Amino acid sequence: MGDAVLMLIAVFAPLAGAFLLPLLSALSRTVRNLTALALVGASLVAALALLPGALRGDVVTFNLAAPLGLSLAFTADALAVFMAIVSSLVGAIIMLFSFDYISHYENQNEYYVMATVFLGAMMGLVFSTNLVHLFVFWEITGIASWRLIGFYRGKSDVLKADKAFLVTAAGALVMLIGILAVYGLTGTFDLATMKGTALPLGVSVLLLAGLLSKSATLPFQTWLPDAGVAPSPVTALLHAAVLVKIGVYVFARLFLATFAFDEALRLLVASLAGASALVSAGAALVETDFKRIVAYSTVSQIGFIFLGLAMGNPLGAAGALLYILMHGLAKAGLFLSAGIVEQNAGTKDITKLGGLIRSMPWTAGAFLLCAFSVMGIPPFGGFFGKYMVLSAAVSGGEMVFGAVFLCGALLTILYLFRLFAKVFLGEAHGVLAPEKSRLMVACVVLLAVLSLVGGLAVGWPSELARVAISQMLGVAG
């Protein structure tokens, strides 16, 4: 029971505690901010406390019986613990970054409540093994992200928040039909009970629609770059670290850990992932908005994760998990650097930026390191994820997918360098903006360092990923 309590803390501390934040703000803003960080930190600590058990291969479960198949079921296996640590770690760093970033704007209470609720719901989704509850948490993240994206109240900001909500919610409704169809087939909502079921392709596609819309994969990708209107910590939280990873996580949970993997579905997912990787990489090479470029990059890199999962072999799945971690760290760093540049230079149009390396050396350096990780340059963490995913495609005999994603990797190098050159090099436009907030710069540098350390010490996350794979696929990694 002791470990089960940890799970409940991880989920309900932020989920319930979030609503105290507006009250605390009456006391002091600092108290509110620190409490928000503490709530997310509680999730992180609880998830880390689950780590030793997870590494041993223990599976912790919590069950609260309820009628109509609605029993509350939480499970902490290696996959869940891995994802929980990634989300809460990156979430906590982003929360810290927000202290300075958000302090310039109105509606701060809404921001802190929604961000904390969002992370709590993410935790709930990670540990849930009942499809109904999983769906509920899923929709809570949707509502929270709608408010977070619509943080600024401009007309087009609100429209884009609505677009993000409509696309993901529509996908979720389709998925809900899929969930009901699964119930019709198996008579249960409990994932553990339905393990090994072979789903008809139609039902899989219904579920997939929800997953792809949340993970902003082709053909549902365009809400993600549009949502770049949100404040930078929000885009980091949503686009880099957490929200878009929900889709891939649930994909792993459903199609690798639970249902029998259909060959046609495998090809479908891999093809969509490949198209997604190429199309959005191309878009990233054309766009001129800092955050839209990074957002397209996210869409592109999510394709790599889906490819790894779609290959269905231990190497690909482990690579996908590693890349969830490494991409989360590095991409959060890129979005937060975008935030520093945007807030201090007053624009995110890269044609109006330039030469910032002189006034923002730390941000530029951290950006470059994070970019190396996303490009997949060894010894940065991103390399190992990318290598394993591509290698899984090649060793699975899928040379075409391997080649397509190799082109994607090349485009990644090109668009990230284009971005770096336009923002940080070349001639300055007007006054060179300084970095100002040390806290914000420190967060970005921390993410850059973690991206490097994650690669040098790749053995540790890799070990957890291997345990997760052996639990999911029933084979030794």
Place this chain on the structure above:
Amino acid sequence: MTQLALVLAIVVPAVAGLLTLVLPQRRAPWAPAALAVLACAFELAIAVYVFPTDFAFAWPWMGFGVEFALKLSRLSAFVLLGIAAFSFLVTMYSAVSMSKASASRRFHAWVLLTVAFSAGAVLADNLVLLLVFWGGLLLTLFAMIAAGKTRPFATAIKAFVIVGLTDLALMFGVMLYGHLAGTLSMSATRLSLDGLGAVAFLLMAIGAMGKAGALPFHSWIPDAALDAPTPFMALLPGSLEKLLGIYFLARVALDLFVLTPESWVSPVLMWVGAATILLAVMMALVQKDYKKLLAYHAISQVGYMILGIGTALPVGIVGGLFHMVNNAIYKSSLFLTAGAVEREAGTTDLRKLGGLGRAMPVTTAAFLIAAASISGVPPFNGFFSKELVYDGALARGWVFYAIALAGSFFTAASFLKLGHAAFFGKPTREERQGKETVKEAPWPMLVPMVVLAGLCIVFGLWNALPIDRLIVPALGHAAESAHHGPFSGFPTNMLLVVLTAGVLGLAVLNHAFGVRRTGKGLGAVDHIYHAPGLESIYKLQATGALDPYRMLNGAAAVAAKGLFAIDRAIDWIYNVLATNSALATSWILRRLHSGDVNRYILWTLAGAVAIVLVVLAVVGGAR
């Protein structure tokens, strides 16, 4: 003990490099350079210490067949020695030449990290571990060019993208190899070159050639010659990258695959080598900058090595590896002379140089020896390795030999021009815009270039020393030939020697003709530049239109536009199609609700009739 030494060979320079970055620069500006020289001396000591041993060990690392496996073989021991020796000499040189540069600290830090990654790359016995060190080299390459003085970032990015592209190819090749061989160890199986095996071979060869700077992965090198610090040129494109690239090409051809002359990839390699020799040397010929001219030769010379290994004949492979060593020696020596000239005369622009021979006698002597070596003049080292490569090339086809020989002609012609323009002749007063009084470079800069020039003589006159002691043992079975006598000593094929001598003589005649025609050393090859057909190609090249990097970027831009159009089309579905269909639907529904009572009664009646019909149908069906 050997295990510890191998780990230290990687860890010590890496730690020293990181330490350099945090040293207090204000209080001890000499510290980074001193630390760099010390660490490289230590590296050299380790390389000498472990040289006689064979050793291998592996630690578990990432799983999935990826281990931290190091192996000291004959070949890696020999290349490690080269890496340590060249980095020691270059750091000693750069300690002085970079002493005033503000980037000295960063530069030395990257040099040390480069040494660490290079040591790791030659010792790695697991392909993924090799990829990791290879990637580390990509990062330090980027960082070192970025430490230059003029607009270095553009060149650094160019270098990164080109070499990064070849690294991706290498990565894909490694995956294919792992898939086919079932192992990622570099000393487990040799695959045959058929079907996917050949593809894997070529992809890995691209990785090796990209590192070595062969065509078409070369175009960052001449740019770097102008933008990056000169010791960088001596260390990376001059020596280490050639050592690493050719080392790995040899490993690929000998340890990972069975490269036979019958396989179709052998001619592919030979053509790449031949094209690299000829095209790059043609560019070198017309350069008017000391360092840029050398940079094109740094590319051209790789062609001989690739050609030699590509022959898949023992004589060619031995020649290719011997040429790798020789090139590293004379090329780094040449770059060091360029650095000395740059420091003392204030420029490397040949139009502003001239007559330096009297003021800088030691530099001039080193230049002459190294230039004779690269031109293939006996008895210097370059002559002997080139003859071996010629021997192999001729055995595989006269066309390869002819191209290689033509390359020699242009090499000799361009060095006659370079030497004449820089060290001899007399510049008029208005031409010399650099310093008024030129003196010899300080001794820590002279020692490395003199040592290297000395090695050119030693490895030439006593070529049995490198060939029989270093190269043939490193190659093992691949160096056994039934048809060929000993590789060391004077070349056995006298026809080749006579032809070489003839070509060198032609180069001298050509030089004399050109000088008489234009009246100055720099104009010695103007008649070749203005030759019909060639001039238009040279002019096109000068616009950058033939740069593969520009082509890559152009292709990527076109592809990106097409891909972006797809993205916009999908976005149109959401922004326009979805919203408009929602609006249209609501418009239709609104029209139906017109507020007219008669119409509503009609609707109600129609609905009632429909319900009755359905009920009747169901009841009828149930009966």
